Amino acid sequence: xxxxxxxxxxxxxxxxxxxxxxxxxxxxxxxxxxxxxxxxxxxxxxxxxxxxxxxxxxxxxxxxxxxxxxxxxxxxxxxxxxxxxxxxxxxxxxxxxxxxxxxxxxxxxxxxxxxxxxxxxxxxxxxxxxxxxxxxxxxxxxxxxxxxxxxxxxxxxxxxxxxxxxxxxxxxxxxxxxxxxxxxxxxxxxxxxxxxxxxxxxxxxxxxxxxxxxxxxxxxxxxxxxxxxxxxxxxxxxxxxxxxxxxxxxxxxxxxxxxxxxxxxxxxxxxxxxxxxxxxxxxxxxxxxxxxxxxxxxxxxxxxxxxxxxxxxxxxxxxxxxxxxxxxxxxxxxxxxxxxxxxxxxxxxxxxxxxxxxxxxxxxxxxxxxxxxxxxxxxxxxxxxxxxxxxxxxxxxxxxxxxxxxxxxxxxxxxxxxxxxxxxxxxxxxxxxxxxxxxxxxxxxxxxxxxxxxxxxxxxxxxxxxxxxxxxxxxxxxxxxxxxxxxxxxxxxxxxxxxxxxxxxxxxxxxxxxxxxxxxxxxxxxxxxxxxxxxxxxxxxxxxxxxxxxxxxxxxxxxxxxxxxxxxxxxxxxxxxxxxxxxxxxxxxxxxxxxxxxxxxxxxxxxxxxxxxxxxxxx
Numbered sequence: 232x233x234x235x236x237x238x239x240x241x242x243x244x245x246x247x248x249x250x251x252x253x254x255x256x257x258x259x260x261x262x263x264x265x266x267x268x269x270x271x272x273x274x275x276x277x278x279x280x281x282x283x284x285x286x287x288x289x290x291x292x293x294x295x296x297x298x299x300x301x302x303x304x305x306x307x308x309x310x311x312x313x314x315x316x317x318x319x320x321x322x323x324x325x326x327x328x329x330x331x332x333x334x335x336x337x338x339x340x341x342x343x344x345x346x347x348x349x350x351x352x353x354x355x356x357x358x359x360x361x362x363x364x365x366x367x368x369x370x371x372x373x374x375x376x377x378x379x380x381x382x383x384x385x386x387x388x389x390x391x392x393x394x395x396x397x398x399x400x401x402x403x404x405x406x407x408x409x410x411x412x413x414x415x416x417x418x419x420x421x422x423x424x425x426x427x428x429x430x431x432x433x434x435x436x437x438x439x440x441x442x443x444x445x446x447x448x449x450x451x452x453x454x455x456x457x458x459x460x461x462x463x464x465x466x467x468x469x470x471x472x473x474x475x476x477x478x479x480x481x482x483x484x485x486x487x488x489x490x491x492x493x494x495x496x497x498x499x500x501x502x503x504x505x506x507x508x509x510x511x512x513x514x515x516x517x518x519x520x521x522x523x524x525x526x527x528x529x530x531x532x533x534x535x536x537x538x539x540x541x542x543x544x545x546x547x548x549x550x551x552x553x554x555x556x557x558x559x560x561x562x563x564x565x566x567x568x569x570x571x572x573x574x575x576x577x578x579x580x581x582x583x584x585x586x587x588x589x590x591x592x593x594x595x596x597x598x599x600x601x602x603x604x605x606x607x608x609x610x611x612x613x614x615x616x617x618x619x620x621x622x623x624x625x626x627x628x629x630x631x632x633x634x635x636x637x638x639x640x641x642x643x644x645x646x647x648x649x650x651x652x653x654x655x656x657x658x659x660x661x662x663x664x665x666x667x668x669x670x671x672x673x674x675x676x677x678x679x680x681x682x683x684x685x686x687x688x689x690x691x692x693x694x695x696x697x698x699x700x701x702x703x704x705x706x707x708x709x710x711x712x713x714x715x716x717x718x719x720x721x722x723x724x725x726x727x728x729x730x731x732x733x734x735x736x737x738x739x740x741x742x743x744x745x746x747x748x749x750x751x752x753x754x755x756x757x758x759x760x761x762x763x764x765x766x767x768x769x770x771x772x773x774x775x776x777x778x779x780x781x782x783x784x785x786x787x788x789x790x791x792x793x794x795x796x797x798x799x800x801x802x803x804x805x806x807x808x809x810x811x812x813x814x815x816x817x818x819x820x821x822x823x824x825x826x827x828x829x830x831x832x833x834x835x836x837x838x839x840x841x842x843x844x845x846x847x848x849x850x
Contacts, residue, residue, distance in 0.1 A: 243270040249380055255387060256394055262387055264294040267358065270380055271298050272345070273372035276360035278308060281347075282319035284355045292316055295356070307333050307340035311361045312343075322346055322357040327378075329370055338364035344719045347378045350388045379475070397675055406546045409433065413550045420453065422554055427455035429530060433537055437508075439585045439630050440759035442474040443558060449474040449525060466506065473502040474525035479511035481522045483540055484510040510534045534759050601833045608835055609824040610651065612803070614753040616819040618744040624649060624724075626734040627710035630656070635726045640816065642746070644713040649741050650713040650726065652734070657708050664701035710795045719745040722817055744817040751783055751805040753823045757792055758842070760801045762827050764788070769805065769825035770804075775814075777821075782808040785825070 248269035249368070254264055263281055271279040281295040294315075310332050311318075321344075322328040328344030340363055358381075362373065409429040416422035427439040438457040452461055477497040478483045486503045487510070488496050503511045509531035516524035526547055535543075555650065633653040637643065656688050671694035672798040678687035724741035734740065751771060755763060767784045783805045792799040805823070 234513055237406070241272050241275070244681075245269045249273065249383065252388070253386055256390055262384075264298065266383055266387075267296050267298045270358060270377060271300055271360055272803045273380065274360060274362070276300060276343070278311060280359045282315065282316060282322075282357045282466040284319070284323060284357075290835075292319055307361060307363065307700055310340070311342060311359075315359065315686060318342055318344060319357045322359065323355040327358070327374060328357075329374060332361070334398065341365055341370055343370060343377065345374065345381050346385045347381050350385050350392075359835050362387040393533050398681045406542065406549055409546045410549050412505070414553060417557070419554070419557040420558050422550075423453040423459070426526070426546075426550055426554065427453050430526065430543065431455040434528060434530065434535075434543070434727075435532055436530045438469050440474075440527045440529075441524060442471055442478075442527070444478060444522070449478055452819060454523075469502045469505060470527060473499045474513060474527055475509070477515055477525045477527070478522050481515055481517070482545060483515070484511075484513045485535060485540065487534065494824065503802045512540060512543060514543050514547050516551045516554070518551050523551075523555060602831055604829045604831050606830060606835055607833050608827045608830040609769070610755060610759040610827060611822060611824050612753045612755040612759075612800075614619045614751050614805070614823040615822055616749055616815060616817055617752050618719075618746065619748045619750065620719075621722070621817070622716050622719075622743050623739050624713055624715075624741040624743060626652070626736055626740055627707070627713070628652075628707050628736050629734070630654075630711075631733050632726060632730050635730060637721050637724075638723050638727060638742075639723060639725050642720050643718065643743065645715065645718050647715040647718075648712055649721070649724075649743075652711045652713075654708055654711045657704050657711070661701060661704045661708070664697050664704055668697035670702060672699055677710055713740065715743050717743075717745055718747065719743045720816055746815060749807065749811055749815060749817065750786075751807065751823065753803040753805055753825075754800040755793065755803055757801065757826070758800040760788075760792075764823050766825055766827055769823055771805075771821055771823045773819055773821040774820065775821075783823070784808060 247453055248265060252262065252266055254268065255265070267279050267281050270276075276302045279298040281297070283293045283295045284291065292315075298607045314332070318328060318330070321330075323346055326346045328490050333418045334343050335342040340361065343362055344357055344359040344360060346354045347358055348357055358376075358377065360373075362370065367371065371718050375673065409426065411692060413422050423441045427441055430436065433441040436455070441453040442451045444451040446451075451460075451462070451467050451470050452473075476495065480494050484494055485492065486496050486499045486500050488494075488500075499511055499513060503509070506529070508529040511527065511529055512535045513525055513527040513756050515522040516526060526543065528543065572637075630652040632650060634651045636648045636650060643649070655802060671690045674689035675687045675694060678684075678690055683708050720743070722744045724739075726740060753771075763785065769783055769785070770780045771783055772778075772780050785803055786806045787804040788801040788802075792801050794800075803825075
C-alpha cells in the first residue's frame with residue numbers, strides 16, 4: 232500500500248514538473264535535465280539518457296543529459312550504457328523502442344525509447360529509459376506516456392523563439408526611442424544629456440554618466456539630469472577611473488560581475504562600493520571599432536539583465552556616429568583647427584600618401600639586409616648519440632631465467648643486478664660434489680689405515696676430482712647473478728616475458744652502454760664538407776626535445792665519405808661542451824648545425840641554386 236502511494240505521489244510530482252516545463256522559458260541547460268528527470272519519474276524508470284544526432288553527420292552522437300533514479304549501478308545499467316549508441320540509432324530510425332535488455336530470475340530489464348521531434352532542425356533526438364520488472368502491457372503503457380510528453384521539446388523551442396522575437400522587438404523599440412531624442416539635438420552637450428536622460432528613464436537608473444576620451448584619458452562630460460557639475464569632486468574622479476577601466480578593455484563591464492565573467496572590474500567594483508551604487512553597467516561607445524567614450528549606468532533596484540545590457544550596447548552603437556560628429560564640430564575654433572591640422576598631417580604622412588616613401592625605405596632596408604653579411608650561416612646535418620663503451624652481457628652457462636631486474640632504459644650503478652638464473656640444479660650438483668669429496672676422503676683414510684698406498688692415492692685423486700667439480704659449481708653459482716660491469720643504461724634486452732625460459736651459454740642477453748662518455752656522430756653532406764673544414768663550434772637539437780639546444784665542437788672529421796640514401800656523407804665526431812643530461816640515451820638522433828660565418832642574405836638564399844646551375848650548364 233505504501234509503495235502504491237509513493238508511486239502515485241511520484242507520478243503526480245512528475246506531471247506537475249512536466250506542466251511547468253510547458254511554460255518554461257529558461258536556458259536549455261536547465262530544460263533538458265528537468266525534462267529527462269520528469270519523464271523518467273513519470274514511467275518509473277531507473278535511468279534515462281538523452282542522445283542528440285546531427286543527421287548531416289550520422290556517425291556523430293552526443294549525450295545531452297543523463298538521469299539516475301536509484302543512484303546505483305547494476306549489470307543491467309552497464310549493458311544499457313554500453314549499448315547506448317545502438318539503441319539510439321534504432322530509436323531514431325523507427326521512432327520508438329521496446330527492447331528486452333536482460334532477463335533474470337529477479338525480473339527482466341527493458342529499454343524504452345522515443346524519438347523527440349525538434350523544430351526547424353535536421354537533427355534527431357532520442358530519449359532512452361531503463362526499466363525493471365515490467366510486463367509487456369506495462370511497457371506499452373509507459374511508451375504511451377512518453378509519447379504524450381514527446382512534444383515538450385518542440386513546445387519549449389517555440390517558447391524560446393517567441394521570447395527571442397519579443398526581446399528583439401523590445402530592444403529595437405528602446406533603441407529607436409533613444410535615437411529619436413539624440414538625433415534632434417544639434418549640440419554635443421545637449422545630445423549627450425539627452426542620451427543620458429533617456430537611458431536613465433528607460434532603465435530606471437539613478438544616474439547615467441558619459442565620459443569622452445581626450446589626450447589618452449577619459450573626461451566626464453555629462454551626468455543625467457545634471458547640467459553642471461564640479462570636475463574636482465571625488466565622485467567625478469572616481470567615475471573617470473571606472474570609465475577608463477571599461478575603455479581600456481573595450482568591453483561591457485557589469486557589477487556585481489556574473490559568474491565566470493572574463494573581464495576585470497576592480498575599479499568599477501570599488502566605485503560601486505564607495506558610491507553605494509548597487510548595480511553598475513559601463514558600456515564603451517565605439518567609432519570605427521575604436522572605443523572613444525563610455526556610458527556608465529547606476530541602479531539600486533535590481534541587477535542589469537542580459538537583455539538590458541544588449542539594449543544599452545545597441546543604443547550606444549546607434550548613437551555613436553551622431554554624438555562623435557557633434558563632439559568634433561561643437562568646439563572652439565582653436566581646437567577645431569588643431570584637429571584639422573592633425574588630420575591633414577596624418578593624410579600627408581599616412582598610408583594614403585606614403586607608398587613611395589614606404590617603398591623607398593623598404594627597398595633600402597632590403598638592400599642592406601641582402602648585401603651586408605649580417606646573417607649567420609650554418610651547415611646542417613643529422614646526428615646520432617653514441618657511447619664510447621658498450622658491453623654485451625651473455626649467459627654464463629646453460630640454465631633457466633629465474634628473475635629479471637631491469638628493462639631497456641633503466642640506469643644502473645657499477646655492479647647493478649640485471650638478471651638471475653635458476654640455481655636449483657647447481658645447488659644439487661654442489662651437494663653431490665661435496666658428498667663425493669667426503670666419500671673419497673674417507674676411502675683415502677681407510678686405505679691409509681690398511682697401508683694400501685695405491686688405493687689411498689686413487690681415493691685422493693678422486694677427491695681432488697670431486698673438489699674441482701665443486702669449484703666449478705661454486706664458480707657458476709657466483710655467475711648466476713648477472714651484473715653490470717660499469718655505470719650505464721640498458722640499451723637492449725627486454726627479458727621480462729621470458730622468465731623461466733631456457734638460455735644457452737653465450738646467448739646475448741643484455742646490451743649496456745655507458746652514458747657518462749657520450750659523443751655526437753654527425754653526418755654532413757658532401758656538398759657542405761668544405762665549409763666545416765677549420766670550423767669547430769655548433770649546436771645540436773634532439774628529436775625528442777627540439778626546443779632545447781646544446782653546444783658541441785668538432786673533434787675529428789673522417790677522411791673518407793660513405794654512401795647513404797644515394798648521397799655521399801662524411802662522418803664527423805663531435806664532443807659535447809656541457810654536462811650529459813639525465814634523459815640522454817645512446818642512439819638518440821636529431822639535427823646538428825655547425826656555425827660557419829656571417830654571410831649576405833642573397834648568398835644564403837641563392838648559393839644552392841647557383842651551384843646547381845654551374846654544374847648543369849658547365850661544358
